[in-house]
Amino acid sequence: MALDRRSFIKSVAVGGVAAAGAALPAAASERPVAPEGALGMLYDATLCIGCKTCVVACKQANDRQPDPGPWGEEHLYDAPLDLNENTKNIIKLYREGDTYSYMKQQCMHCVDPACAAACMLHSLQKDPVTGIVGYDPQYCVGCRYCQMSCPYNVTKFEFSKALPLIVKCELCRHRVKDAAVKGPDGFTRYPGGQGQACCEVCPRGAVISGRRDELLAEAKRRIAAAPGKYFEDRVFGETDGGGTQVLYLSRVPFEDLGLPKLGPEGVPRTAYAVQEGIYYKIPFAAPIGLFAVLAGVIYRNKRAEQVAGAEGGAKR
Amino acid sequence: MSNHEAVHAPVGGRLMTRPFTILLAFAVVGAIAAAYRFANGIGSVSNLSNGYPWGVWIAIDVVVGTAIGCGGYAVGLLVYILNKGQYHPLVRPAVLTSLLGYGLAVLAVVIDLGRFWGLWKVPIFVWRWSHSPQLEVALCVAAYTMVLVIEMSPALFEKLRAGAASGTRRFAENALRVLEKNFFWILALGLLLPTMHQSSLGTMMLLPGPKVHPLWFTPWLPLLFVVNCIIIGFAVVTLEATFSAAAFGRPRETRMLASLLHVAAWVAIGWAAFRVVVVALSGKLGFLASGYGVAFLAEVGLLVVAGAILLSPERRSRPACQVRAAMIMLLGGILHRVNTYLIAFRPGAHFSYFPAVPELLITFGIIATEVAIYIAVVKTLPILQGPPAKHTA
Secondary structure (H helix, E strand, O other): OHHHHHHHHHHHHHHHHHHHHHHHHHHHOOOOOOOOOOEEEEEEOOOOOOOOHHHHHHHHHOOOOOOOHHHOOOOOOOOOOOOEOOEOOEEEEEEEOOEEEEEEEOOOOEOOOHHHHHOOOOOEEEOOOOOOEEEOHHHOOOOOHHHHHOOOOOOEEOOOOOOOOEEOOOOOHHHHOOOOEEOOOOOEEOOOOOOOHHHHHOOOOOEEEEEHHHHHHHHHHHHHHOOOOOHHHOOEOOOHHHOEOEEEEOOOOHHHHOOOOOOOOOOOHHHHHHHHHHHHOOOOHHHHHHHHHHHHHHHHHHHHHHHHHHOOOOOO | OHHHHHHEOOOOOOOOOHHHHHHHHHHHHHHHHHHHHHHHOHHHOOOOOOOOOOOHHHHHHHHHHHHHOOHHHHHHHHHHHOOOHHHHHHHHHHHHHHHHHHHHHHHHHHHHOOOHHHOOHHHHOHHHOOOOHHHHHHHHHHHHHHHHHHHHHHHHHHHHHOOOOHHHHHHHHHHHHHHHHHHHHHHHHHHHHHHHHHHHHHHHOOOOHHHEOOOOOOOOHHHHHHHHHHHHHHHHHHHHHHHHHHHHOOOOOHHHHHHHHHHHHHHHHHHHHHHHHHHHHOOOHHHHOOHHHHHHHHHHHHHHHHHHHHHOHHHHOOHHHHHHHHHHHHHHHHHHHHHHHHHOEOOOOOOOOOOOHHHHHHHHHHHHHHHHHHHHHHHHOOOOEOOOHHHOO
């Protein structure tokens, strides 16, 4: 029946009109860059000895409870297996044959954070000066879309509490708050040296804190000084997933350390290109236009029906 | 809508039947599990974890639940946009199913939200709004639920108008007149909002992109989702009309459903073809040789099978075939959503998820509540098409 085929084509056209143009402007989306004063950390896995002092210091600095670990003996252990609601920072070990490497995991403070893109009321938000992805529970409804979206599985949630919070590394922003000095150039610095607790206590300088651009330069210096020592002679986080403010150097492949393989495009870009394309490029033009079309068609159909009824020709 | 009121009548009859009592029992058990969750946290009743923060509550109750609530949207598109007035008797029960699907999805969201008490801020704090696709879903679902209440209200006003007190009668008559005057833009909203949030439900899973299997990660996900909900809507309307006719002794709408399902068959086949073409064009066919490939072929294959059954005019005019095909179509449609939100979501090898018993009891409770309210409402309000002429004296 020709009628039905037409119905089908129309249904698809009407139903998908807002979404159809969405895939096209994907290339048009701009790429965010880290703020000039972006703070970060550089973790050199070749220097780490796995002492986990940073794990303990992080817990103290952030008021986290000990983790009973797999044995559940709360009074005896602090033995987290992974990042969790009590553990914002963890050291893991990759081992295969004779090759081994430690791995420090915490929030990467993405240049283009997916968690903040997921958050409805900017409860997770990237600081415009420091680039720290901070959490403000006041606007959090606990939907956990940030957890779904984080490509590094960093965002954690207090599943065992009736009044839960999201937990993630905030680069010790509460510690550096009082020590922060806003320089004449408009950027915040920390002359007192109270940086991230993990960096402060590291006995080997395996993890150091600073401005992202300086850390990136330092990482590249290390690569240049020892060509072939580091995996692919590159820094993880320079461009991965749109770039991160926590940078990694490693001898073993980054994937072996649990870092995902991400392109240079920011993780939220595909979703944003679609969402911006439909709703914000010409603000709300698509929904308003679609509404006008729908209302117009319904009105016209109804008028036609009334006219037909008035002529006494109701066919149904 | 009220110019069609003559065709609708309450079913009547005893409410507390045995199936109804069983449904209530499931609802009560679910409510107890939910109460325990509110007292002790989400982890106390569910297997949700930091790897799988979303489970059946979101994937089934919200993502599938709202799609099942798209019967009103799918039939509304046919009746009001494509001007197929012959499907009009299906609209009111479909809108009721939609209202229940969406209303209970909102309830499921409140159970799932860890910090639900802050939910009121989402529509109010306009200055905090982000461009998150989930915000679009939240606002649109809330707005659409209200639109569905308005679309459903003529049934209540017709009941009141038939009542004795002259004051309520006048009020009901006025309300119906106002609704009649404004129906075209309320209806337009009722078609716009699902288009928006059903597509956004697809956009939502683009954000976790790196964790979603490549077979499901495509920028076309919003379009796939919005057409998918129309397919599910057609299937649900068919099943609901058939089962209502059987359960409440109403006239069967076999011929109307046959032509409805003919449309649905082409939409389903078109969707499946588009799904395969998109995957092929992006060079992802190699991923089919895996467990994920089976899940992909299932969601595509079920729709093709349902469509193939319904393309034969002889088969689609038989009620038994209609029900069978609609069920296959519903299953295929649902599978695409569950696949996208749960199966294709891969947070890492050391995370696993299977729903816990109390978690499932909450989901069952929500479904039971939905069916129980449907039964109660069609028995008391004029929703379904009137009884066959021989019973009306």
